[in-house]
Amino acid sequence: MYDRILVATDGSDAAETAVESAIRLADRFGSDLCALHVTPPDDGAPPPGSPDEIDLDALLDDLTARADEHDVPISTAVLSNESGAARTIAGYAADQDVDLLVMGTQGRTGLGRFVLGSVAERTLRLAPVPVLMVRTSTPVGELDDVLVATDGSEGAAAAVTHAVDLAAAAEATLHVVHVVDVTVAWPTGSGGPILDRMEAAGREAVDRAVDRAERAGVPSVEATLLSGSPYRAIVDYGADAGVDLTVVGTHGRSGLDRFLLGSVAERVVRTAGTPVLGVKAADAEPARTDWTDVYEG
Numbered sequence: 001m002y003d004r005i006l007v008a009t010d011g012s013d014a015a016e017t018a019v020e021s022a023i024r025l026a027d028r029f030g031s032d033l034c035a036l037h038v039t040p041p042d043d044g045a046p047p048p049g050s051p052d053e054i055d056l057d058a059l060l061d062d063l064t065a066r067a068d069e070h071d072v073p074i075s076t077a078v079l080s081n082e083s084g085a086a087r088t089i090a091g092y093a094a095d096q097d098v099d100l101l102v103m104g105t106q107g108r109t110g111l112g113r114f115v116l117g118s119v120a121e122r123t124l125r126l127a128p129v130p131v132l133m134v135r136t137s138t139p140v141g142e143l144d145d146v147l148v149a150t151d152g153s154e155g156a157a158a159a160v161t162h163a164v165d166l167a168a169a170a171e172a173t174l175h176v177v178h179v180v181d182v183t184v185a186w187p188t189g190s191g192g193p194i195l196d197r198m199e200a201a202g203r204e205a206v207d208r209a210v211d212r213a214e215r216a217g218v219p220s221v222e223a224t225l226l227s228g229s230p231y232r233a234i235v236d237y238g239a240d241a242g243v244d245l246t247v248v249g250t251h252g253r254s255g256l257d258r259f260l261l262g263s264v265a266e267r268v269v270r271t272a273g274t275p276v277l278g279v280k281a282a283d284a285e286p287a288r289t290d291w292t293d294v295y296e297g
Contacts, residue, residue, distance in 0.1 A: 001169040002031045006098040008089050008123075009037055009063065011054045013136045014104030019063055021132070021140035021275065022102040027070040028143075029169065031099075035063050035076045036092055038085045086122035094128050102132045105269065121266050124250060124278045130162055134275045140245070143170040147243040147274070149177050149234045149264070152205035154281040155249030160209045162279045163247040164216045172244075173220040176209045177237055178202035179230040199225065231267035239273050250278040 007022035009015040019035070026033040037056060060076045067074035079088050093101045105120035124131045134140060148163035150156040160176070167174040180198045206223045213221045222241075226233040238246050250265040269276045 001029045001166060002026075002099040004034065004096065004098045005031045005100045005102060006034045006036060006093050006096060006129075007102040008104075009035055009059065011059050012104065014106055014134070016104070017134050017136045017139045018102045018104035019066070021134050023067055023070055023072055024140050025100070025102070025132075026067070026072045031072070033067055033072050033074045034096060034098065035060065035074065036089060037076075037078050038081050038088050039078060040081055084122075085119045086126055089119075089123050090126035090128070098129055100130050100132060101127055102134070105133045105135055121269060124266070124269070128280070130277055130279045132275055132277045133269050138273060138275050140275050143172050143244050145173045145175060145241065145243040146170070146245050146247065147175040147177065147234070147238050147241070148209065148247040149179065149230070149268075150205045150209050150249075151178060151230075152201060152208075153249065153251075155251050155279070156205070157249070158281045159247050159249035159277075159279040160212060162277070164209070164213045164218060166245075166247070166277075167213065167218045168216045171219055173222060174213050174218045175222045175224070175237070175241055175243055176206050176213070177224045177226055177234060178206045179233040180225065180227040181230050182227050183229065230264045231271065234264070234268055235272050243274055245277060246272050246274045247277045247279060250280055 002025065005022050005026050007018050009019055022033060022035075025031065037054075037059065039056075056078065060078075064074055064076065077092070079092060081088055083091075089101070089103075101123070103120045103123060105118055120131075120133050124133065132140070143166070146163055146167045148160055150160050163174060166172070180195065180202055182195070202225050206225060210221050210223050224237065226237060234246065234248070237243075246268060248265040248268050250263065265276075265278050269278070
């Protein structure tokens with residue numbers, strides 16, 4: 001499933017969870033593991049949540065020893081933060097042709113969270129490879145149940161393809177959901193007809209995902225049509241069904257509206273009780289540089 005996995009580490013608790021999760025995945029899928037540390041600029045401070053002073057040699061030696069305990073082949077790299085940590089990590093992932101990038105995130109919420117963003121979420125928008133984000137409370141465990149949300153878009157189709165391949169490789173149950181966003185229909189005053197069309201489109205998207213999963217040999221598939229706020233419905237379903245991993249598509253938008261409106265993918269990342277794997281469509285345009293890139297939090 002994954003030939004080469006990259007994990008970014010800064011010594012923080014969230015990064016430690018990412019390292020443990022990456023080692024577990026590499027062990028399970030027979031992957032090579034690469035660990036990357038990005039140093040702050042000469043005049044900059046470590047990212048929020050990371051230790052004030054890092055013994056880099058000790059950090060990488062410990063990581064290597066832990067990988068060796070599982071017979072996971074590992075290499076390490078240290079890069080200077082010349083263009084922002086997120087862009088440095090995303091660029092390295094592209095250069096190394098990795099299949100998966102694993103990162104820790106704080107999962108912060110609130111207005112400051114929307115304005116400032118985080119290295120992990122910025123990397124999610126920039127990286128050309130799937131990004132698995134974990135918090136200290138959501139390490140990767142068993143992969144018995146995998147959840148994927150689909151809305152029929154190209155980004156969702158890419159997420160479905162990845163989730164199907166993962167569920168087949170892990171012999172997991174695949175949960176496919178589509179959320180009918182009632183907030184789109186009701187303000188128009190013609191909720192009934194619009195909702196009917198939205199539900200029909202949702203059923204088509206779910207049916208396509210189920211068909212793909214069955215053809216791929218996924219052992220068990222659960223299909224559900226939900227309604228409500230998309231990110232909340234996805235998170236609630238994951239909690240109720242006890243899934244181990246949530247897969248979502250992301251479009252990589254950037255700019256002011258990106259931070260005012262948020263996206264389903266990033267809201268799921270912040271609030272889900274599972275690790276969240278973000279997948280872009282293969283032909284998705286990379287996020288543009290904007291005013292938010294001056295901050296690396």
